[in-house]
Amino acid sequence: MRLAVREALLGFRRAPMLSMLSITTIAFSLFAFGLFSLVALNIRSTLSAMESRVEIRAFLSDSTTPESIAAAMGDIGGFKEVARVEYITPEQALERARLELGEFKDVFEAGFLPASLDVRMREGYRDPETVKKVADRVKVYDFVDDVRYGEEWVQKLYSIRNVATAAGIILGLAFAAVSIIVIGATIRMAVMARSREISIMRLVGATDGFIRRPFLIEGLVKGVLGGAFALLLTRVASSLISRYFIQTEFFDTRLALLGLLGGAVIGVVGSALSVGRQIRRVQ
Amino acid sequence: MTVIRFANVSKEYPRTGVALHDVSFNVNKGEFVFLTGPSGAGKSTILKLIYFDELPTRGDVWVSSTRSKGVSRKEISLLRRKLGVVFQDFRLLEDRSVEQNIAFALDVIGTPQDKIHAKVSRLLGQVGLSSKATSMPRELSGGEQQRVAIARALANDPVVLVADEPTGNLDDRATRGVFQLLREINAAGTAVVMATHNLDLVKRAELRVLEINRGAIVYDTDDEKRRTPELTP
Numbered sequence: 001m002r003l004a005v006r007e008a009l010l011g012f013r014r015a016p017m018l019s020m021l022s023i024t025t026i027a028f029s030l031f032a033f034g035l036f037s038l039v040a041l042n043i044r045s046t047l048s049a050m051e052s053r054v055e056i057r058a059f060l061s062d063s064t065t066p067e068s069i070a071a072a073m074g075d076i077g078g079f080k081e082v083a084r085v086e087y088i089t090p091e092q093a094l095e096r097a098r099l100e101l102g103e104f105k106d107v108f109e110a111g112f113l114p115a116s117l118d119v120r121m122r123e124g125y126r127d128p129e130t131v132k133k134v135a136d137r138v139k140v141y142d143f144v145d146d147v148r149y150g151e152e153w154v155q156k157l158y159s160i161r162n163v164a165t166a167a168g169i170i171l172g173l174a175f176a177a178v179s180i181i182v183i184g185a186t187i188r189m190a191v192m193a194r195s196r197e198i199s200i201m202r203l204v205g206a207t208d209g210f211i212r213r214p215f216l217i218e219g220l221v222k223g224v225l226g227g228a229f230a231l232l233l234t235r236v237a238s239s240l241i242s243r244y245f246i247q248t249e250f251f252d253t254r255l256a257l258l259g260l261l262g263g264a265v266i267g268v269v270g271s272a273l274s275v276g277r278q279i280r281r282v283q
Numbered sequence: 284m285t286v287i288r289f290a291n292v293s294k295e296y297p298r299t300g301v302a303l304h305d306v307s308f309n310v311n312k313g314e315f316v317f318l319t320g321p322s323g324a325g326k327s328t329i330l331k332l333i334y335f336d337e338l339p340t341r342g343d344v345w346v347s348s349t350r351s352k353g354v355s356r357k358e359i360s361l362l363r364r365k366l367g368v369v370f371q372d373f374r375l376l377e378d379r380s381v382e383q384n385i386a387f388a389l390d391v392i393g394t395p396q397d398k399i400h401a402k403v404s405r406l407l408g409q410v411g412l413s414s415k416a417t418s419m420p421r422e423l424s425g426g427e428q429q430r431v432a433i434a435r436a437l438a439n440d441p442v443v444l445v446a447d448e449p450t451g452n453l454d455d456r457a458t459r460g461v462f463q464l465l466r467e468i469n470a471a472g473t474a475v476v477m478a479t480h481n482l483d484l485v486k487r488a489e490l491r492v493l494e495i496n497r498g499a500i501v502y503d504t505d506d507e508k509r510r511t512p513e514l515t516p
Contacts, residue, residue: 002396003390196374197387200376200391200435202363203334204363204388204392205361205362205363205366205391205392205439206360206391207356207360208356208360
């Protein structure tokens with residue numbers, strides 16, 4: 001292993017430009033991916049903040065008895081999708097409306113707004129389908145006049161998030177593929193540059209696995225360095241965006257480490273895919 | 284004991300056609316064999332078949348109990364640890380010192396680090412280059428460079444040393460020195476198969492000679508008989 005590490009480092013020293021090219025390509029590929037992930041991450045956290053506000057509001061008819069309300073609250077509160085049910089009296093509804101729509105507070109009068117049951121969904125059950133299903137179940141009570149649950153914006157919210165995730169995955173894979181191709185090409189050049197060592201290794205009885213090892217280590221190191229460089233670029237970009245445009249959230253340590261791991265995987269996979277074929281060409 | 288056995292070996296290349304045709308011979312442990320013949324006769328092909336750089340199209344090659352038929356890449360690597368190979372162009376790593384060139388061969392096959400230094404010193408002593416350990420290959424004469432290559436080939440304590448025109452690039456004095464070194468290695472029990480154009484050397488040495496022409500053995504001093512080359516028109 002010592003020799004493999006030494007040979008790998010020698011590879012960097014002998015072809016510094018080529019090594020820099022590989023690292024920079026990995027870095028820029030991951031940087032582009034990182035930027036996109038940053039956008040996705042920020043959309044996601046905004047969405048989950050909005051998501052926690054998803055609720056179903058069931059408006060009750062004026063004649064509803066307190067017993068019926070209490071029974072319905074017990075029933076609905078028992079649904080596994082439901083976090084909590086709250087009874088809002090007409091007075092509370094008025095209060096809230098005045099608070100939320102301050103400039104129109106004089107327009108509202110007592111008795112103008114009906115009482116309602118506000119149903120908050122549990123986390124993991126806030127997707128449009130489940131919300132609609134629960135809303136339909138709430139609607140069956142006779143004393144429920146109407147149910148509102150912001151159907152449209154719940155759906156929009158989800159489609160934005162799905163598009164963001166899908167685009168992130170597709171772009172990520174595309175960039176990873178580009179990096180792997182570039183690494184493959186640089187491995188080819190590195191093998192040619194070290195063909196003499198390889199042929200001597202072969203001659204004295206080194207196995208293919210042994211000959212491959214320095215190239216894999218080189219790929220791993222390039223990948224991690226590329227990942228670190230990409231992380232740095234993304235951090236700078238995130239700070240600039242935060243300063244001049246909009247406050248953004250940066251990756252936590254776990255995600256940052258995942259970025260480095262991504263670089264390492266790209267580096268090793270790119271090397272592994274190419275090196276076997278290339279060293280077999282060396283006589 | 285036979286260390287090399289060629290049994291009806293033929294080798295054909297897709298582009299250049301037949302390189303060897305139905306070649307059979309044995310080399311015993313501790314034997315010294317010259318391969319002679321004109322350029323393109325098939326000498327290098329025989330050597331490549333010995334260190335399994337090529338595999339026969341037909342027939343079978345055995346080298347130190349490894350058989351060419353169905354051999355795996357791993358087995359080839361392991362076989363080469365029992366062989367030493369020397370070339371006309373030395374094939375040294377130009378950016379490493381003499382001792383690093385030899386240590387490299389030992390390192391590659393997993394020799395423990397604490398044993399490498401002692402072994403390199405012993406090998407350099409054996410080839411008479413102890414004082415050049417830290418020199419770079421370009422600072423050495425051709426004869427000295429070939430001695431480094433031989434030291435590297437001996438690193439594995441080979442049972443067979445294969446030498447492809449080892450004196451081809453050397454003057455007379457260096458040729459004699461390198462040949463003397465090969466004789467000493469042979470005297471210590473290593474079989475040597477040496478391809479050469481140097482007929483003076485061959486005549487003076489009075490050792491076994493396999494003469495190759497057009498891909499066939501046309502003369503073998505061992506059985507003292509002339510064979511009819513089957514490819515001769």
